[in-house]
Amino acid sequence: MDDTITKFSLWTYIKRNSGMYVILAIFYFGRNLAQTAASIFKGNALTALTQHNLNGFMIDTGLNLLSWGFFLIFFFCSSRYSAVIIKAVDNSIRNALAHIIGRQEYEDFNKHTEADYVSWFTNDINQINQDGFFSLEQTFSSALLGIIASVILFSYHPLLFVTTLVFAVVMILFPRLFKKKLEQLSQKQSRQNEVLTSKITDVLEGFVNLLTLGQQKLLNKIVLAASDKTGQARVNYITEMSFSNALINLISVSAQTILTVESGYLAFHNQIPIGAILIVGSMSGNVFGSLTEISIDLTSIRAVQPIFDKYNKLANTQEKTGDKNVAPLTQQIAFSDLSFSYPNSDRPILMNVAGSIKRGERVAIVGPSGCGKSTLVKLIGGLLTGYQGSLTWDNDEYSELNFSSLHKQIAYIDQSAYIFDGSLRYNITLDRETTDKEVNAAITRAGLEEFVADSANGLDTVLKHAGNNISGGQKQRIALARQLLNNPQVILADEITSAIDEKDGQKIEQSLLDLDNITLVYISHHLRPEIKKQFDQVIELG
Numbered sequence: 001m002d003d004t005i006t007k008f009s010l011w012t013y014i015k016r017n018s019g020m021y022v023i024l025a026i027f028y029f030g031r032n033l034a035q036t037a038a039s040i041f042k043g044n045a046l047t048a049l050t051q052h053n054l055n056g057f058m059i060d061t062g063l064n065l066l067s068w069g070f071f072l073i074f075f076f077c078s079s080r081y082s083a084v085i086i087k088a089v090d091n092s093i094r095n096a097l098a099h100i101i102g103r104q105e106y107e108d109f110n111k112h113t114e115a116d117y118v119s120w121f122t123n124d125i126n127q128i129n130q131d132g133f134f135s136l137e138q139t140f141s142s143a144l145l146g147i148i149a150s151v152i153l154f155s156y157h158p159l160l161f162v163t164t165l166v167f168a169v170v171m172i173l174f175p176r177l178f179k180k181k182l183e184q185l186s187q188k189q190s191r192q193n194e195v196l197t198s199k200i201t202d203v204l205e206g207f208v209n210l211l212t213l214g215q216q217k218l219l220n221k222i223v224l225a226a227s228d229k230t231g232q233a234r235v236n237y238i239t240e241m242s243f244s245n246a247l248i249n250l251i252s253v254s255a256q257t258i259l260t261v262e263s264g265y266l267a268f269h270n271q272i273p274i275g276a277i278l279i280v281g282s283m284s285g286n287v288f289g290s291l292t293e294i295s296i297d298l299t300s301i302r303a304v305q306p307i308f309d310k311y312n313k314l315a316n317t318q319e320k321t322g323d324k325n326v327a328p329l330t331q332q333i334a335f336s337d338l339s340f341s342y343p344n345s346d347r348p349i350l351m352n353v354a355g356s357i358k359r360g361e362r363v364a365i366v367g368p369s370g371c372g373k374s375t376l377v378k379l380i381g382g383l384l385t386g387y388q389g390s391l392t393w394d395n396d397e398y399s400e401l402n403f404s405s406l407h408k409q410i411a412y413i414d415q416s417a418y419i420f421d422g423s424l425r426y427n428i429t430l431d432r433e434t435t436d437k438e439v440n441a442a443i444t445r446a447g448l449e450e451f452v453a454d455s456a457n458g459l460d461t462v463l464k465h466a467g468n469n470i471s472g473g474q475k476q477r478i479a480l481a482r483q484l485l486n487n488p489q490v491i492l493a494d495e496i497t498s499a500i501d502e503k504d505g506q507k508i509e510q511s512l513l514d515l516d517n518i519t520l521v522y523i524s525h526h527l528r529p530e531i532k533k534q535f536d537q538v539i540e541l542g
């Protein structure tokens with residue numbers, strides 16, 4: 001199934017899983033039919049008793065029991081199958097979400113934090129399951145039960161049916177009054193969930209700082225404050241929802257009372273049997289119980305759409321890059337009159353910068369902190385857009401280039417050198433199809449051979465989350481090997497040795513300079529003289 005279609009709504013996923021939903025509908029139909037039959041046999045048993053028919057009473061009681069047996073079987077099947085469908089739907093939504101997040105360029109991705117995205121994949125999906133899909137199932141089941149009960153009421157007396165119909169219309173229209181407010185409160189709840197995840201992730205990522213400063217109580221303070229706000233958002237939502245529910249229940253109880261009076265009146269005038277009072281009570285309970293359920297569920301279902309709209313907004317983000325495919329560099333990357341400011345800021349970070357990087361050259365970019373070295377390299381790497389002046393790849397202006405194809409030509413490494421949960425091999429290949437020969441070649445070029453040889457399980461050694469069981473230098477070499485596996489033409493290295501000790505840093509710098517057939521752009525605060533002389537060109541910024 002193609003999970004990458006990016007129009008998010010409950011209906012999209014129901015249509016896609018329509019076969020499974022039909023099976024679920026059959027289970028619900030069986031369940032409601034059995035429940036209704038049980039009520040009818042119970043009423044009939046009472047009628048048989050009023051007619052002194054003990055045999056009929058026993059038979060109807062037996063049939064009542066049998067109906068409950070069927071009800072339980074269908075109940076089990078529908079509950080289990082509902083979980084099976086939710087699993088399939090959640091897989092589809094998460095896959096589509098991963099697709100739209102994954103196709104974003106660097107700038108768009110960074111408009112949200114990682115914690116926000118985590119909240120989309122977890123909290124939001126839970127809310128969609130509970131308030132969306134589960135409520136929709138309940139609505140369907142309630143509608144079935146209500147329809148069956150209405151038919152039974154009609155079969156006893158049309159007056160009962162007409163009363164039911166009038167109240168049904170009121171109850172269906174009523175929730176519209178609360179729609180807008182509930183949607184807003186649901187949106188706030190979703191946002192607050194993101195904030196909670198974001199705050200907790202942030203403080204846990206910086207935990208070592210808290211530990212060494214003896215400030216662990218900040219963890220409690222932040223968790224508690226964020227938890228309280230999230231809880232309050234839920235309280236506000238539930239308050240409005242409960243108020244709406246209470247009013248719906250009031251209408252339901254009034255309608256059932258009127259129907260009880262009507263059926264009593266009809267039985268008193270011998271228009272229906274005595275046992276029918278029990279059946280009418282039970283059927284009106286089913287109809288209005290169902291309508292109450294439907295009104296409540298429809299309110300929750302509507303409140304889920306803002307979450308889907310948030311996904312749809314991301315899915316509809318226009319690509320900012322051009323459509324010209326990028327071929328391997330033949331001459332040079334050049335820039336003239338190049339200026340750049342970050343979005344939402346008037347402060348120019350680069351002002352009329354000029355220079356060129358020829359194919360095969362080793363170029364160092366130096367300058368004081370904050371002068372824009374990383375910004376320039378991110379522009380060259382296709383991580384930032386929206387420059388003024390000219391920046392070209394051979395003779396093509398960057399604004400016309402397709403950045404996905406540009407990324408294939410360029411390796412970008414910065415000081416973060418992220419290590420994924422998994423083995424050393426996984427961290428290098430990242431699931432790309434490669435041969436052992438290619439992996440070993442990348443390891444050799446990145447100067448990682450010694451580390452692999454010293455690791456207990458070689459390439460199968462498991463690295464801990466964020467590389468907590470290896471050194472900064474080892475992380476950088478793994479990040480380098482990962483990039484070299486793509487055989488990039490151009491390497492952009494942004495302060496990759498700044499977080500490692502000098503000796504190790506020097507070795508890594510030398511590994512980079514020793515690479516053949518590479519155009520190297522190397523950012524450094526401080527170039528050691530023995531390294532500096534190996535560069536073909538040094539560009540000074542600031």
Ligand SMILES: Nc1ncnc2c1ncn2[C@@H]1O[C@H](COP(=O)(O)OP(=O)(O)OP(=O)(O)O)[C@@H](O)[C@H]1O
Nearest residue numbers: 342345349368369370371372373374375376495525
């Ligand atoms: N995403 C951003 N939004 C707004 N301003 C930013 C952003 N990223 C960087 N800046 C600002 O741009 C300026 C240049 O940053 P940049 O990282 O390019 O400098 P740098 O020369 O590489 O610095 P360093 O040597 O300290 O790494 C800094 O003042 C920084 O605060």
